[in-house]
Amino acid sequence: MVKYKFPDDFIWGVATSAYQIEGAYNKDGKGENIWDRFTSIPGNIYKNHNGNVACDHYHLYQSDINILKELGIKNYRFSISWARIFPDGYGKVNQKGIEYYRRLINALLDKGIQPAITLYHWDLPQELQDIGGWTNKKVVDYFVEYAELMFKEFGDLVPIWITHNEPWVVSILGHAWGVHAPGIKDYKIALKVAHNILLSHGKVVKLYRSMSLKGKIGITLNLSSIHSATDSEKDLLAAKIYDGFMNRWFLDAILKGSYPEDMKKLYNELNILPQFSDDDMKIINERIDFLGINYYTRSVVKYDENAYPLKVSMLDLDNPKTDMGWEIYPKGLYELLINLHKNYDGIDILITENGAAFNDIVNYKGKVVDDYRIDYLYRHLLEAYRAICDGVNLKGYYLWSFLDNFEWAEGYSKRFGIVFVDYNTQKRIIKDSAYWYSDVIKNNGITE
Numbered sequence: 001m002v003k004y005k006f007p008d009d010f011i012w013g014v015a016t017s018a019y020q021i022e023g024a025y026n027k028d029g030k031g032e033n034i035w036d037r038f039t040s041i042p043g044n045i046y047k048n049h050n051g052n053v054a055c056d057h058y059h060l061y062q063s064d065i066n067i068l069k070e071l072g073i074k075n076y077r078f079s080i081s082w083a084r085i086f087p088d089g090y091g092k093v094n095q096k097g098i099e100y101y102r103r104l105i106n107a108l109l110d111k112g113i114q115p116a117i118t119l120y121h122w123d124l125p126q127e128l129q130d131i132g133g134w135t136n137k138k139v140v141d142y143f144v145e146y147a148e149l150m151f152k153e154f155g156d157l158v159p160i161w162i163t164h165n166e167p168w169v170v171s172i173l174g175h176a177w178g179v180h181a182p183g184i185k186d187y188k189i190a191l192k193v194a195h196n197i198l199l200s201h202g203k204v205v206k207l208y209r210s211m212s213l214k215g216k217i218g219i220t221l222n223l224s225s226i227h228s229a230t231d232s233e234k235d236l237l238a239a240k241i242y243d244g245f246m247n248r249w250f251l252d253a254i255l256k257g258s259y260p261e262d263m264k265k266l267y268n269e270l271n272i273l274p275q276f277s278d279d280d281m282k283i284i285n286e287r288i289d290f291l292g293i294n295y296y297t298r299s300v301v302k303y304d305e306n307a308y309p310l311k312v313s314m315l316d317l318d319n320p321k322t323d324m325g326w327e328i329y330p331k332g333l334y335e336l337l338i339n340l341h342k343n344y345d346g347i348d349i350l351i352t353e354n355g356a357a358f359n360d361i362v363n364y365k366g367k368v369v370d371d372y373r374i375d376y377l378y379r380h381l382l383e384a385y386r387a388i389c390d391g392v393n394l395k396g397y398y399l400w401s402f403l404d405n406f407e408w409a410e411g412y413s414k415r416f417g418i419v420f421v422d423y424n425t426q427k428r429i430i431k432d433s434a435y436w437y438s439d440v441i442k443n444n445g446i447t448e
């Protein structure tokens with residue numbers, strides 16, 4: 001008996017990204033990207049892992065799609081590798097790259113699986129980084145050129161388009177903390193990068209509208225529910241600042257057409273506020289059809305005099321955690337969804353990522369009994385269900401991730417997949433969580 005039934009047209013899917021699963025990093029005309037470069041530098045990645053081979057999905061995509069079919073998964077979010085299409089980032093087109101993605105899309109459609117494409121999932125062509133990357137306004141235009149070609153090639157086949165994945169991570173982890181490609185550590189540069197990424201987003205949405213395509217387009221943000229460590233004035237202010245830093249800076253720009261005043265004031269005082277015009281904000285505010293959100297955990301923060309630049313630090317609570325060290329806090333998903341619904345005009349929302357890394361073991365029967373992942377997914381889907389019951393326009397859920405894959409700075413040490421990947425043999429083992437999720441999809445809801 002289905003105890004928690006989701007709306008009839010609810011989208012159930014899984015998600016991946018190009019650099020994390022494709023491999024074939026230098027095959028068939030693909031150009032170098034910033035993650036090829038960043039992973040080639042010793043010390044950047046856990047045990048110097050890289051995505052040169054990854055899950056070899058570039059060659060194994062058909063058998064992987066067969067697994068999606070076997071599990072009854074009817075929606076698949078993946079990203080296109082920009083450097084496979086434009087090896088130099090612009091200009092010369094690599095036809096073999098286009099042919100690969102056409103084969104992939106057609107193979108999905110042949111199995112009744114709807115593609116959702118992310119245009120940018122962090123893998124900037126290195127040639128563009130060499131001219132300043134996202135700090136250079138030319139890259140904004142090159143992104144539009146790349147998107148236009150993708151819309152021309154695949155716009156009639158693909159119903160859901162996501163311009164960018166997690167601009168906060170691209171700007172902060174890649175340009176302020178330096179732990180992601182391209183490894184820059186400068187907050188002023190990071191916020192300039194964030195602004196240009198948002199500009200490129202708005203321009204591409206406007207372009208999509210001009211091409212009279214029939215699908216839906218949006219952006220994916222990594223969002224967290226922010227809690228203050230105590231009710232002290234300083235900690236409450238710290239929570240407001242961190243909410244502005246991680247959530248509101250992007251949400252307000254995209255959905256309200258202006259950066260939040262409190263954060264503009266703070267960034268100006270810190271001399272890290274990027275330059276921007278009213279015209280920029282109009283472009284960024286181009287209407288989107290849905291907001292994609294990636295939710296993994298909440299953030300509990302406190303005032304910290306020594307924490308540059310925001311004087312805010314995160315608490316590491318002694319609560320159940322995933323293998324990433326992230327607190328398991330399903331209620332945060334409900335809080336986030338309700339907050340978005342109330343503060344952003346009830347916009348349609350897709351959960352474009354939610355899932356967990358755990359230290360999966362293949363048992364003596366050759367199975368992966370990942371009850372811990374099932375528990376994580378169950379609890380988060382229950383919160384999503386509660387949010388829908390309370391009026392949130394939640395339209396779908398893409399589980400992260402379909403396959404174990406290259407987990408960025410953590411390399412292959414963290415397994416997020418519902419399908420286990422043996423990287424030595426490229427053998428796939430369907431985990432118990434995949435069969436559980438298959439039942440959720442079949443029942444369009446959760447039993448028990």
Ligand SMILES: N#[N+]C[C@@H]1[C@@H](O)[C@H](O)[C@@H](O)[C@@H]2O[C@H]12
Pocket residue numbers: 017020165166294353400407408416
């Ligand atoms: N970490 N972690 C897991 C997952 C990452 O693998 C995705 O590529 C990102 O979109 C997002 O950060 C979430």
